Amino acid sequence: MYGKKASELVKEIASSEKGQLTPFSSDLFDEVIEECKQHYHELECLIRRMEDQGLNVETAKNEDHYGALIHHLSLVRNKRCLMAYLYNRAEILRTLMWKVGSVIPEEIKEKLSYSEKEYITKHSSSLKKYMSSVELDLEVDMVPPKDPYIKVRVLDDLGGDILLSDDKKANFTRHSMHFLKRTDAEQLISQGKMEELKD
Amino acid sequence: MDSRDGDGSTEDYETLIQTTDVELLKRAWRQEKAAPEILKFETDLITRLTGQIELVEENVEQDSQSGIDPLTVSLYQMDLDRTQFLLRSYLRIRLQKIEKYIFHILATAELYNRLSKQEKEFAKSCLVDLEKHLEESVLSKLPNNYQSIFKQSMISEENDMVAKPQLDTFVVCKTNDYLGHIQLEDNEDGSSDDRANQRPLEEPFEMETDVLYFVRYKAIKGFVEEGRIDLF
Numbered sequence: 394m395y396g397k398k399a400s401e402l403v404k405e406i407a408s409s410e411k412g413q414l415t416p417f418s419s420d421l422f423d424e425v426i427e428e429c430k431q432h433y434h435e436l437e438c439l440i441r442r443m444e445d446q447g448l449n450v451e452t453a454k455n456e457d458h459y460g461a462l463i464h465h466l467s468l469v470r471n472k473r474c475l476m477a478y479l480y481n482r483a484e485i486l487r488t489l490m491w492k493v494g495s496v497i498p499e500e501i502k503e504k505l506s507y508s509e510k511e512y513i514t515k516h517s518s519s520l521k522k523y524m525s526s527v528e529l530d531l532e533v534d535m536v537p538p539k540d541p542y543i544k545v546r547v548l549d550d551l552g553g554d555i556l557l558s559d560d561k562k563a564n565f566t567r568h569s570m571h572f573l574k575r576t577d578a579e580q581l582i583s584q585g586k587m588e589e590l591k592d
Numbered sequence: 593m594d595s596r597d598g599d600g601s602t603e604d605y606e607t608l609i610q611t612t613d614v615e616l617l618k619r620a621w622r623q624e625k626a627a628p629e630i631l632k633f634e635t636d637l638i639t640r641l642t643g644q645i646e647l648v649e650e651n652v653e654q655d656s657q658s659g660i661d662p663l664t665v666s667l668y669q670m671d672l673d674r675t676q677f678l679l680r681s682y683l684r685i686r687l688q689k690i691e692k693y694i695f696h697i698l699a700t701a702e703l704y705n706r707l708s709k710q711e712k713e714f715a716k717s718c719l720v721d722l723e724k725h726l727e728e729s730v731l732s733k734l735p736n737n738y739q740s741i742f743k744q745s746m747i748s749e750e751n752d753m754v755a756k757p758q759l760d761t762f763v764v765c766k767t768n769d770y771l772g773h774i775q776l777e778d779n780e781d782g783s784s785d786d787r788a789n790q791r792p793l794e795e796p797f798e799m800e801t802d803v804l805y806f807v808r809y810k811a812i813k814g815f816v817e818e819g820r821i822d823l824f
Binding site: 422426429430433465468469472473475476479480483484487491506508509511512515516519520522523526527528529530531533534537538540541542574575576 | 642666669670673674676677679680681683684687688691692710711713714717718721722724725726728729730733734735738744745753755
């Protein structure tokens with residue numbers, strides 16, 4: 394059936410959990426593109442036959458005209474599905490980049506096509522360029538700050554050499570808990586060396 | 593950032609608070625968050641605010657070194673943090689809208705002109721990146737007449753491949769002054785001046801001040817752009 398494969402692509406996006414990526418279905422994707430070429434070939438054949446019969450392609454409404462129309466519509470539908478597939482995946486990727494920063498984890502990279510990998514690299518450099526043009530890092534401060542101080546637990550042995558902004562040093566042994574300035578802790582948290590304790 | 597020597601002795605205090613740049617930013621942020629399409633960039637406001645943020649940053653820095661009560665300093669710090677969050681979040685929401693509706697924004701001059709200078713740059717490079725991705729993966733492999741990124745095929749008369757924001761979505765809003773005769777029905781398509789043929793309209797919608805309404809964005813779009821209606 395025409396358009397069946399393309400609809401499977403779209404279904405894949407629609408049925409996957411929101412914000413989750415599935416591995417790029419390159420086989421199915423290529424088959425749909427192949428189908429498009431086939432449609433175009435048939436379309437051209439029909440048009441040529443009409444021309445050979447001396448009919449005006451624009452106005453003649455014989456069976457070949459409607460045949461050609463079906464091929465045209467199937468092709469356009471396939472194109473829409475292919476584009477929707479890419480477009481939605483690109484959107485999921487961008488949302489992900491807002492969450493985890495520009496470094497996409499390996500296990501997700503494996504699910505991407507070559508062109509998608511290229512895209513996110515370029516896109517993240519576009520973002521970086523914007524951030525430096527406004528002199529603001531937009532990847533921090535993702536949630537509204539409630540308190541200048543937060544409770545943290547140290548996950549890694551950091552020793553006592555870390556200087557805090559009030560010129561004091563704290564002893565950050567592993568599993569110890571501290572009450573720190575959010576600005577002091579934020580960087581250590583995003584590096585995974587501390588975690589915030591929420592009540 | 594409230595100015596440090598603002599005196600709160602008069603009854604004007606409320607209005608004064610309402611018009612500080614931080615309040616204005618909060619409002620702009622809320623509007624941007626709630627509106628389905630991108631709104632005009634608050635160029636002046638953002639310029640003023642970045643200046644003020646730098647100033648307060650310096651003050652906090654100085655105060656914390658000069659032995660002023662740490663509690664006072666931390667209050668300023670908290671104020672600063674909150675403002676910076678608002679600013680960052682405001683810019684982020686806008687970028688996300690640009691990313692999402694990039695083709696639509698760049699094809700519509702009215703929307704494109706709402707962007708800041710830096711956002712325009714970003715939009716352009718964003719477009720190039722996405723275009724290249726789509727070209728390489730699909731468009732270049734399709735037959736000649738079907739390669740357009742904006743149109744489904746050569747015979748499409750308008751751009752029918754472009755994702756647009758849904759303007760008929762519902763928003764929660766409130767008005768500052770009484771607004772009468774808001775047309776809720778969509779009479780854009782069809783002959784709007786041919787009254788006889790129109791199906792009976794709902795009563796023209798009126799908005800009282802300080803009452804929350806839940807209406808389609810499209811109907812109040814104009815008022816939002818003029819700043820007469822607040823979104824929530």
